Amino acid sequence: MMEFELSQNHKQVLELVKWLAKEKLRPLGLECDKKEEPIPPDHPFFKEIKQMGIEIGVMGSDDVKSESRLKSFIGESKEPPMIATLSILAAEILAWGDQGVFMSFPGPGLASPPIRLMATPEQKKIFFDTFKGDEPKWGAFGLTEPGAGSDVARIRTSAKKDGKYYILNGEKMYITNGARAEWVVVFATVDPKLGRAGHRAFLVRKGTPGFKVSRIEKKMGLHASETAGLLFEDCAVHEDFLLGGEDYYKSKEGFKGAMETLNMTRPAVGAMAIGIARAAYEHTRDYFAENYMLNAVSPFAVKIKAELERMKRKLDIARLICVRAAWLMDMKKPNAREASQAKAYAPPIALDVITRCLELLGEEGTLEYHHIVNKAYRDIKVFDIFEGTGQVQRIVISKRLFASKGKPVEWGEN
Structure with a gap:
């Protein structure tokens, strides 16, 4: 049976989120909306929330240790910590403040779930260690293409094996924080004829030869958030950065x-x-x-x-x-x-x-x-x-x- 009563610790967390949404997100979001420009990566707001320990998608390379830290923050209890439920309630409050600013928060972002679900321990460490330190950094999730959005099975970005490398060619679009991201989780196919079984996910670092930002989108709304197009032209990604390794894809795991x-x-x-x-x-x-x-x-x-x-x-x-x-x-x-x-x-x-x-x-x-x-x-x-x-x-x-x-x-x- 679902329990609707929040613990006192959960309520305290949400009160902090409400303060952040009202005092920080909303004024900055209204300012960006008037300018019709995203928040620049060097804006002091990002360092401020980084110092507060607030990032999107940060769990860490060791999920057990990371979850333990989160539990200690929200308080020990014999009941389940209800992390997903608390996150949903916090997401609503932050969007109430300003969704565009919320989407711009530093951290792994939407790249975090596939890393946690699919990556090897070594890949998790490389990825999450990037976000340690005092400087704000971002991750991104590259799935949508010009011809494949909701229909994920239609992705056409190709990944051809060449020795110890995969050569990526294709385009991604509408990628949140795509231009400022240190790492992008990129979905591609080794053979479109294989359908879902041909899907692979790669961890691609900013600055990799053949990987570039094609444009920053001008949007109707959510102006505080950066939305980018990404282009891959003979982009060589080492097999060590195939999420989960080769064995992971023996079924339709991608x-x-x-x-x-x-x-x-x-x-x-x-x-x-x-x-x-x-x-x-x-x-x-x-x-x-x-x-x-x-x-x-x-x-x-x-x-x-x-x-x-x-x-x-x-x-x-x-x-x-x-x-x-x-x-x-x-x-x-x-x-x-x-x-x-x-x-x-x-x-x-x-x-x-x-x-x-x-x-x-x-x-x-x-x-x-x-x-x-x-x-x-x-x-x-x-x-x-x-x-x-x-x-x-x-x-x-x-x-x-x-x-x-x-x-x-x-x-x-x-």
Whole structure:
């Protein structure tokens, strides 16, 4: 049974996250949105949060020691530490502050899950040791291509074996922190005809000959975050940097690694969408509370309160779906269906809530005073697209409606 009551230590962690989101992320995010530029890598903010010990995706080369350190931070308990659930709640709060700034945090980032799932102990040490020290550094996850986004099986970046090296050729796009990353986890195929069985994942370091940044994208929203295109032209990667080594790929482990990475990140994406929408909702709620007599018995007041209640109800439901997916991960249970449910449900709900906020505010909603609402409207749309489109999530969910041999899954079963 899911437990909804947070421990006192968890509450203290989230209070720190709330302070960071309000005092640091939101002002910087609004500033970057006005400039329509990402935060530069040498911005003092990154050193500040590095000194606070805050990075994205840092667990370390030794997961047991790293998890032990995290447990000591949130407090010892006989109960499971609920690290995934705590991370989901923290992700929502940080996105409430500013999602673009949150995505720009230094650390391994989205490269961390595939490293932890697939890499050898030696590879983990090389990768995670990069992030030790006082200087902020970044990692990146290179999966999306011009012809392969949600459909991971269609990746066409090639990896041809040549002696002790793999020669990579291809292009990756929409890579978060791609231009500033020290390491990029790159998915490629040794033979497109093999489909999923041909997938391989490589650890490619910045400055490797044949690896370059093709462009920094200009985006509609999330301006604080850097999004890059990456190009590989006869890029030689030593076989020691094939994640997991050759034996790991005797089955369809490359594709499985990509999918398991997404199962870990999709609930977080849903939670981030909720955070963005909650920022717009709370601004709208407070604006009407301060400027209109909502306690009055009038058709206008009744309508506004009914709309605000509907928004909050939808956000609460979406949050529960995301938390359940994270809870299953904490319980070390399969969560592919629930992860896709979180990703499929939360972003459209968030978009609906933000749209309704703008509609309630009317023309005034486009003005500088309501910057946080119209910014949220531009930030949110991509959440229904990246980490797998809503259509793909519904395919994943539908496949899991039936157990083996076509038997329907009973209510409450995974």
